[in-house]
Amino acid sequence: APGTGRSAAPGGEGATDTARPKPEAPDYLSTFALDVDTASYGYARRTLGDGRLPSPGDVRPEEFVNSFRQGYERPKGPGFALNVDGARIGPRKGADKAGGEGSGASDWSLLRVGLATEAAPTTAERPPAALTFVVDISGSMAETGRLDLVRTSLDILTDELRDDDSLALVTFSDEAETRLPMTRLGGNRNRIKDVVEELRPARSTNVGAGVTLGYEESVEGHREGATNRVVLLSDALANTGDTEAESILKKIDSARREYGITLFGVGVGSDYGDAFMERLTNKGDGNTTYVGDEEQARKVFVDQLPAHLEIRARDAKAQVAFDRKTVRQFRLIGYENRKVADEDFRDDGVDGGEVGPGHTVTALYAVRLREGASGTVATATVRWLDPASRKAREETGTVRTGALEGPLWGDATGDRLQVAAVAAYFADHLRGGDLPGAPDLSELASRASDLAESTEDSSVRKLATAIGQADRIAGGAGTGDGRGQDEGEIG
Structure with a gap:
């Protein structure tokens, strides 16, 4: 042993x-x-x-x-x-x-x-990124320090990404929805920020539906020569649909293996499903961090995310x-x-x-x-x-x-x-x-x-x-x- x-x-x-x-x-x-x-x-x-x-x-x-x-x-x-x-x-x-x-x-x-x-590498030196953000807008995300912090984090990141980077946005509550297909940052920052600003909490937490649709969008917008990544922002309190990490991962297994798409989990909230997020990212060839305030959000999305984009x-x-x-x-x-x-x-x-x-x-x-x-x-x-x-x-x-x-x-x-x-x-x-x-x-x-x-x-x-x-x-x-x-x- x-x-x-x-x-x-x-x-x-x-x-x-x-x-x-x-x-x-x-x-x-x-x-x-x-x-x-x-x-x-x-x-x-x-x-x-x-x-x-x-x-x-x-x-x-x-x-x-x-x-x-x-x-x-x-x-x-x-x-x-x-x-x-x-x-x-x-x-x-x-x-x-x-x-x-x-x-x-x-x-x-x-x-x-x-x-x-x-x-x-510096921002200028790294390969372009194609990031699909999967955002939890369930009712539990209404608490201060959850969805409001996610919106702030995405605003920060939109300013930090390069013009040749791409971003897609999927949201989920009881169902999943594509809010923004894969879109180049250049010339579209205001459009992206408008979509982010419209995010509001809704009902239940169907993480499985969100992650599955997120991977589908990532495959649809897959870019050769770029870093293709799914970023999950959630309190990870799954209570609707598929609530088991292993079962969710089976649904995205082919996309993960065939396209090399990895998962980066960002946890928020005072009541946080830590164990669920860890299992999901460990088996999803990724990693996870936790954001509790705007200072930590800036550290993650400005200082740390570039280190999570590429795989060495x-x-x-x-x-x-x-x-x-x-x-x-x-x-x-x-x-x-x-x-x-x-x-x-x-x-x-x-x-x-x-x-x-x-x-x-x-x-x-x-x-x-x-x-x-x-x-x-x-x-x-x-x-x-x-x-x-x-x-x-x-x-x-x-x-x-x-x-x-x-x-x-x-x-x-x-x-x-x-x-x-x-x-x-x-x-x-x-x-x-x-x-x-x-x-x-x-x-x-x-x-x-x-x-x-x-x-x-x-x-x-x-x-x-x-x-x-x-x-x-x-x-x-x-x-x-x-x-x-x-x-x-x-x-």
């Missing part, structure tokens, strides 16, 4: 328990599809701002971590640059520094696997092989919905993740080293298909024990690794986890505040604010005793 790391040593559970099928792949491997989604973190911030803790089921740690810049070196061309590093977790503040008693983390380290694609890697997967001689235990933080069977890593028919230019992807592992361990800790490999040739490519990186010796919260550890750690621990707190060495929320807020100063990064300042809100809502009772689950035993 990927990431669980049950005993893989000779004579382990596979040899003694004849009632269980013997695993086809050794358990020192961890395999997952790459994911650039950030919606879980955006929605958590919105929920905390409303004075509520997010539902643990809506918290995906990888989306918290991937919401922050990591400063990885980028490749000069297609594919990925791979970075593998880490630090020793050690005891929490106030714990016994000598032995780490009470922290349960003195022999644990945080391992970071970082991937980066080449920088996103299709069906991208990562596999981390831990060395039995040095590693006793490991835990992948997050990616539960993106796990891939170890033996399917090089099966290019198995779905992975799609990654565009200007993206970074980070996976964090809690790793427990053996006493006196020295040598290789892990080898990480990323595999993807070139979007043009569909040929498979791989990149590999290795980390040794020496790279994990520095203390996580020490001055020599990079700020960006510490930001990733704070984001991961915060997510783990929100879903009631027990990562080794977890600081309480008060300490996390303090660390985030310090990191906001040292990085001069406003997004880290907002992270500190969110952690402080969570601490106050939870009554200031920090948790996290640093105990790891008994998983990831290599034997």
Whole structure:
């Protein structure tokens, strides 16, 4: 089982328990599809701002971590640059520094696997885009911060797109309707804005009808040599027609595969169908984000959308092989919905993740080293298909024990690794986890505040604010005793 790391040593559970099928792949491997989604973190911030803790089921740690810049070196061309590093977790503040008693983390380290694609092209350099917007105008979208924010977002984007880009607009409530067929931006901006301004909330939420018609319009307006994409803007509270993500995806499967049309989901609203949107975009070869206000809308549609338009890697997967001689235990933080069977890593028919230019992807592992361990800790490999040739490519990186010796919260550890750690621990707190060495929320807020100063990064300042809100809502009772689950035993 990927990431669980049950005993893989000779004579382990596979040899003694004849009632269980013997695993086809050794358990020192961890395999997952790459994911650039950030919606879980955006929605958590919105929920905390409303004075509520997010539902643990809506918290995906990888989306918290991937919401922050990591400063990885980028490749000069297609594919990925791979970075593998880490630090020793050690005891929490106030714990016994000598032995780490009470922290349960003195022999644990945080391992970071970082991937980066080449920088996103400028607006002038990228290929033209043919975008089909599928807009939810159901009754639930009447709430402030939903359809009004969608209209604002589309106005912003209409000004940002080039004259040779094209845009189509489909709306849905209980039924779907084409409001604007595929139309070039040049000379038509006012017409497009007039159509957007006319959008008003109606009745039920038939997401299936909207997505299906959106893909039909995208196929009808398909442009060779352009980036063809469907963009779904919704609170994802499907309640009419086809309400199952898998069933909806079957209806658009041929368009998705034959024309390479991918799906980008933009979530809105205080009551948001996060799990539904995630399933839809994960299986729709796309990704999702969340927009809570006009500032976030500008960030998504001005700064981020260009990175979502092109695809630089299709069906991208990562596999981390831990060395039995040095590693006793490991835990992948997050990616539960993106796990891939170890033996399917090089099966290019198995779905992975799609990654565009200007993206970074980070996976964090809690790793427990053996006493006196020295040598290789892990080898990480990323595999993807070139979007043009569909040929498979791989990149590999290795980390040794020496790279994990520095203390996580020490001055020599990079700020960006510490930001990733704070984001991961915060997510783990929100879903009631027990990562080794977890600081309480008060300490996390303090660390985030310090990191906001040292990085001069406003997004880290907002992270500190969110952690402080969570601490106050939870009554200031920090948790996290640093105990790891008994998983990831290599034997």
